[in-house]
Amino acid sequence: MTEMLSAAALAHAVRAGRLTPADIAERCAETIRAQEPQVRAFATLDLDGMLARSREAGLAERPLAGLPIGIKDVLDTAALPTERGSPLYAGYLPATDAAVVRMALRAGAVMAGKMATTEFAFMKPAATRNPRRHAHTPGGSSAGSAAAVAAGMLPLALGTQTAGSVIRPASFCGVTGYKPSFKLIPVLGLKVFAWSLDTIGLFGAHVGDVAFAAAAMTGRDLQPDEESEAPHFALAKTARADQASPDAHAALEAAAEAARKAGARVTEIELPPEIEASDEAQGVIQSYEAALAFADEWDRHREQLSDMLAAYLADGMTIAPETYDAARRTARRGRHALADLFAGYDALLTFSAPGEAPEGHASTGSPMFNRLWTLSGAPCVNVAGLTGASGLPMGVQVVGRFGRDKATLGAARFLERAIAAA
Template sequence: MNADMLYRPVSGLALRERSGDTPEERGGAVLEALARIEAVDADLRAMTAVLGREEALACAAAARGPLAGLPVVVKDIFDTADLPTRYGSPIYAGYRPAADAVIVTLLRRAGAVVLGKAATTEFAYMAPTDTRNPCDLARTPGGSSSGSAAAVAAGIAPFAIGSQTGGSTIRPASFCGIAGYKPTFGMLPTVGMKCFSWSFDTVGLFAAGVRDVAFLGQALSGRELLVAAGPQRPVFGVPVDYPWTAPSANAVAAMNTAIRAVEQAGGSVRPVRFEAWMAELVAAHGVIQSYEAWQTLGYEYDHHRAALSALLGEFLERAGTVDVVAYSNARAQMRRAKGRLDDLFDGVTALLTPSAPDEAPEGLGTTGDPAFNRNWTLLGCPCVNVPGLRGSNGAPVGVQVIGRPWDDAQTLAAAAFVEQAMASAGKVAP
């Protein structure tokens, strides 16, 4: 199937406006989603389990709430009582949890139809899935929320649930040309999610655009996140350079386009220089994640080592060498860094950076580099991928808006400003 036929994200807000109040009208979006799965998922390979037609229609008919009748797909590291949960691993083939993860319960209470499970990398680490990128079938959709991002980009569902421990929401959103939102750490519950690193694991949200993902965030959190109007004259801090890796020419071009659009729309930018402690956080993230994953995946490593991918098995073997002293020191670094965030955000509405180093890599052998995401995950900052731009090879390249912890509403509003500014400037790719 041609990739032009696959990339077709659907606005959840628009779908909600045209959905009626009767059971039949609420079932329309579900039927469209099921038809879309049948039409494209053989090529896309985003879904690992799908609810039956009659059961899905019954859920839509009974649905009440802000997401009433809207289909949502859930990354397969979240437990679901009515659908298999494999965590991306053959170890859990056929596993059926007795209860839903809390985020799934929140979806159902908000009226969403949990239509199916989306492919995840093995235990949300880095071993790639066979999911393809709807924008270019020869490229990875990113990871670890591979299926979640691909499903939204292909129009299977207007919303998807993912997660981020390093860059697993923002990076796939950038690669697939959709909005991704990693909330402040702890804002959405992770109970019932297969834990990888309890210091970093964060529920992530996907939608067609920034306003859509803000709507989903509000429906699940109960916080006032819906973007009515963005800040009138936001100030974006733009880093002078990056201590973790240099952005590609594509990422630099995307940033320059976004900056020009922001300035034309009445916003402004100011240079920000990262101090040495920002570079030190890269190693701290690795130490904390390794120490915790050695424990959270201890059962799988100790009892099912042969069933793990070589990539994950070797990571856990190395992770087992991280001692408690190194872990405690890394956590102390993290605490000190969080205490410096006020200085980092002084005088700016939000930071603006690339979402990923480049377009999605070609092939399915890697999920890409989370270099531009790890530090913000460690710091607990809300982050939003703003879609709409393309690189020199025609693949999506996103820009990332980053805010202070618990300033999610302002961060989403700032991201919506960037999105609208690029659209008004005529820079958004079709």
């Protein structure tokens, strides 16, 4: 398989005059032509537009230096259709770009196309295949975004996460996935699934690449310092640890041991019950909000929804407002308990997914090890570099304190380097 592209290294090469944005776009186009027929990462591909835009003056001086980027197809783009993985929106052209798309373009990114997504970022699989092994799922719902980076087609791609749709596909495809703190990246122009949970994230080859891109797009200081103390990790397997495969347990233990050898402290803990209770609350909140977010599609276009989504929305309509409000209170208590927990640790270390990418394409896998952290609003990073028994990637997840994204990315980069050195 083609080697992944480092966004930070490519941008540095452009600024040093060793490459031009057009050189990088040509390289991406060549790989896309070779890989896309099998991987099917794109919902809409715009190679001609990408190549033309890469030749525009001034790109090399902008923060993203003309790097090609993929946009998940639940984010609005005025220049390309936004079909949201649904026949209901076939050919739909929004009047404006999503805020995050405009942020990326202002920073000097060049849009390569829209990335395949599950239906409305829910569970009905996209056509995308895992580039590591085509017979296996790439995960969901940001399937195309993760797969394109893993296949070396793009250095960067945008995804979204409501339950586990950045971290899980990143683990399955062997790339870095970064879900920022809730609301760090504005969600204006995103087709909402659950407004209390939806978070826009990034995919890249390495932790340094997503940190570089997030800093370039937001203008924030998010790139980890080179000189920093070894972190103190809390190893938290959660109450669902018995549902993780032996491969997932082995990967988590290997990551913890690598961190220890590199000088980090790793302390295994049990999460307080106030935090664990948030896992069930996430499901209630997501279902209730989705039933309202899709009220128009349900009332006027129900026949164009998949049976899977229609059944889910119908269940969401049965949730009473007081049940939803109680779940929100549970979530608030869980967030406060998590903040208290971080008084003693720099980051949590836990599973990214229950195991390797499942074989077949009927399912995108389970977000059971992601829901809790999405609800918390905490920054999360899938750290790649480990493999399961069959040779497929196995990621581990670093979770940080809300609003401390730079420190979380720093802990993730420390772990990434520790794994590589082990």
